[in-house]
Amino acid sequence: xxxxxxxxxxxxxxxxxxxxxxxxxxxxxxxxxxxxxxxxxxxxxxxxxxxxxxxxxxxxxxxxxxxxxxxxxxxxxxxxxxxxxxxxxxxxxxxxxxxxxxxxxxxxxxxxxxxxxxxxxxxxxxxxxxxxxxxxxxxxxxxxxxxxxxxxxxxxxxxxxxxxxxxxxxxxxxxxxxxxxxxxxxxxxxxxxxxxxxxxxxxxxxxxxxxxxxxxxxxxxxxxxxxxxxxxxxxxxxxxxxxxxxxxxxxxxxxxxxxxxxxxxxxxxxxxxxxxxxxxxxx
Numbered sequence: 001x002x003x004x005x006x007x008x009x010x011x012x013x014x015x016x017x018x019x020x021x022x023x024x025x026x027x028x029x030x031x032x033x034x035x036x037x038x039x040x041x042x043x044x045x046x047x048x049x050x051x052x053x054x055x056x057x058x059x060x061x062x063x064x065x066x067x068x069x070x071x072x073x074x075x076x077x078x079x080x081x082x083x084x085x086x087x088x089x090x091x092x093x094x095x096x097x098x099x100x101x102x103x104x105x106x107x108x109x110x111x112x113x114x115x116x117x118x119x120x121x122x123x124x125x126x127x128x129x130x131x132x133x134x135x136x137x138x139x140x141x142x143x144x145x146x147x148x149x150x151x152x153x154x155x156x157x158x159x160x161x162x163x164x165x166x167x168x169x170x171x172x173x174x175x176x177x178x179x180x181x182x183x184x185x186x187x188x189x190x191x192x193x194x195x196x197x198x199x200x201x202x203x204x205x206x207x208x209x210x211x212x213x214x215x216x217x218x219x220x221x222x223x224x225x226x227x228x229x230x231x232x233x234x235x236x237x238x239x240x241x242x243x244x245x246x247x248x249x250x251x252x253x254x255x256x257x258x259x260x261x262x263x264x265x266x267x268x269x270x271x272x273x274x275x276x277x278x279x280x281x282x283x
Contacts, residue, residue, distance in 0.1 A: 006227060006267045009248060010042050010049065014264035017250035018195065019060045019101065022240035022278065025067075029240045031250050031266060032058050034100075039069075042266065044241055055086065059099030062110065063280040070281040072099040072112040077129055079283070089283065090135050097123060101195055101236065103148040105157075108282030109175055111138070113145025119163070126159070128175060131283020138177060147196030147206065147236070151219070152276060158183060158204055162192045167206060167217070184221045186211070195236025195250075200274040207234045207249065214249055216273075227272075231263040232256070239275020247272035 014033040021030045029042045037054045039061050054061075056074040064070050067082035075093040080086055094114075102112040109130050116123030124142035127135050139145070144162040150172060151158075157172040165186045170177035183204070186193050191211020198204055202219040212232045216225035233252040240248045246268050253263035 006229060006249070006269050008262060008265055009044070009268040010040070010266040011262065012040075012265050013253060013259075014038075014040075014250070015254045016235070016252045017264055017266065018235045018252075020236055020238040020240065020248040020250050020266065021060075021062055022238060022244065022275075023063045024242075024277070025063065027242070029248055029266075030061050030063070030069075031248075032061055033264075034059055034098075035254060039071075044246070044268075057098050059114075060102035060112065062102065062104050062278075065108065065280045065282050070110055070283065072102040072110075074098045077110065077112055089131075090129060092135075100124070100144065101146045101148065103150075104279050104281050105172075105175065106150055106154040106279060107175055108279050110281050110283070111148050113142065113148070115142070115144045119144055121163070124161075129283070131281070136175075146194050149196050149198040149204070151198060152200060152202050158196060158198065160193045160196060160206075162194060162209065165192060167193055167196065167204060184217050184223075186215075191232075191234075194234065195238075197236075197238045197247075198276060199239065200244075200276055203273070205237050205247065205273075207237050209233055209235060209252075214247070227269055229267060231260050231265070233263065238278075239273065244275035244277065245273065246270050247275075 016034040041050045060072040069080040071078045076091040077089045100113045114124045121143045124145045126139040146160040157170045167183045169183040171179045191208035194207045194209040214227040237249045249267040253259040
């Protein structure tokens, strides 16, 4: 097991930084501040950054085929067109509930999670969205829906409901999942699994909330790499850059009485591995 050094990519004070996503068309990293209702972009070549305000608390932002963004928002899933016009794809406000992490599957569908603000068990969901069909609720008994990702061949789906301390794995085919079973369990004292990404070797990288680290697990569930970080609330990770070799990591400062100086910043581990190209939302 090896440790890997990090660098600070974006020094920020995000309340709840989340959802790093590489947009190959623009050559920029997208990431969000959920509770700040902000969508951030970062160009790793020029260092340029931009910030825009989302209509509501925003759990995830992903590129769309043909341009624009899909937003997992407090009250549903919205579409931001290339001309900045906004419309709802699915509008379903539920008092006390908000959006959380989301991912785009190999077929271009969006798998979007929700949770209650009070994190009550069973208050969240994981749902599948296409651009032209009804919502398909995949899981309806979730506490904190978090990291979702697919194996390189698309036959496995990894998923995190954070309070379980587990990364689970499903068989995946044709937009359907079955045979849920534990992949790895994070031991007491090491934090809670939050966001995840899968690399080209099929290894699963897991951000640890209250664990001050990102871990990499092999396809057989063996822990083989740890990236320690100087902040406790590590939220998500993703490969980015033109060659998808740099691992970007988001963090949070929410709820910390005395946040470390870098809490809420985005970190990067250059040359950490080789990521998988992420599809855009086909809607």
